[in-house]
Amino acid sequence: MKINYVTPAGEAVTVNAELGESLMEAAVRNGVDGIVAACGGCLSCATCHAYIDEPWLSKIDPQSQTEKDMLDYASHVEPDSRLTCQVPVTAELEGVIVRTPPSQD
């Protein structure tokens, strides 16, 4: 599965992700700039924040209340913001574009 990230510097990076891992894990495993993920996916840091473009955004399960609450405290939040540790890689995400925010703090 190919996942496309755009780093804070605007650079496009494509990585090979495994089905079932999260967009955060795929980014961290491949050293993608802009996804910090300080808590490692425990929903306690909000530093895995990124924007997910349509049409993929609508294909992802909606946010849990916890993810919503955490996103409230991230910086540069937009309507298409998600915490990438909460988004599993599925077949439907083929070709997805994940844009990282200018910073995670």
Next chain:
Amino acid sequence: MLKSETSPKHIPESVVFDFDIYGDDRLTDDLHASYETLHRDAPDVFWTPRNGGHWMITRYEDIMDVVRDPEHFSVREMQIPRVEDPPLFIPLSLDPPDNIPYRQALMPFFAPKTVRAMEPKIRQFAIEMIEAVEKRGECDFVDDISSQFPVSVFMELMGMPLERLREFRTQADAFFESRSDEDIAANFGKIVAIMTELIETRRAEPKDDLISKMTQFEINGRPISLGELQSICSILFLGGMDTVTNVSSYLFRHLAGDAALQDRLSEEPEKIKDFIEEGLRSFGVVNTPRLVTKDFERFGVPFRQGDMVLCMLPLGGRDDRKTKDPNKFDIDREKIDHVTFSSGPHLCLGHTLARLEMRILTEEWLKRIPSFRLKPGTMAHSRVGTVMALEQLPLEWSV
């Protein structure tokens, strides 16, 4: 002697290594570098028979594994050696999912946005403190600066009335200086009493501050209890002071010995952020314990339910498998990896605030005292254990 005879039967001889976290002969004045010799001399994961016997985890990846796995490694007990009635610190000593409602209630107060709003106040505290020593041409950085600064920030954060600053500071000093178990308990009791009084006052008459908001927290749909509030306040107090004090002290000791770095940071203040991050990597100060919840194997060693495990977070930052030349202080590294704030469900809640405090302290210090050095002939003794602390740091400069 002490070695395998006193280790439980499940521990293979090959992973026993005798190390006393509360004072080992291997530890020198250059505490972090001397600790790092464990990477060379000891197994990655080893059992020391000292202090009741416990595991030590020394490598970045293994530490990450432990702190992100509450199912096998619980925070329920965090004392080495184990004690009868372990204290409950909320949210630190609750495993998921019990920690989550508290963590989420607290999160807004520690989020980057909130912390940024505190910057002007924090800067003012730093300036006052530095100006108080500037003309003297010398100070004990620990006594005069790094132990004072986070107390003011804590009071500001909590919404403690500034007229009680002196009283609270004296009490905080007494607590952090106490060494006997009785003194620690007595002084901690007094801190909790001051905060309880404030909780009661704010419950009756809420203001726009953290304590007032905390009294309104709802936990699983019911109002928070006084006991829970006291527990949270305690961990905020314990977690937010000694840590900032100690990292800043080690960092300034390093800076005092490197005139070129002082010049560079004065000329390029935008590099201070990297300086702080490299400082966090090089000078971690917390070793965090976990309790093994079941029998299983990991890292090639057998864990048994009830074993204590100590994650050496400062060694995670000095792991040569993660960081090239880990004992070199280099603010130009492309990537700075450390676990100084831990990771997983208990990732330090105050990490954004801590980084801000240290950045501002460095900025304001260098504006006023751009060139300084260690006072010759002074010792650099550290207290060691689960928290590492530089006891004093006499500095001097020309006025």
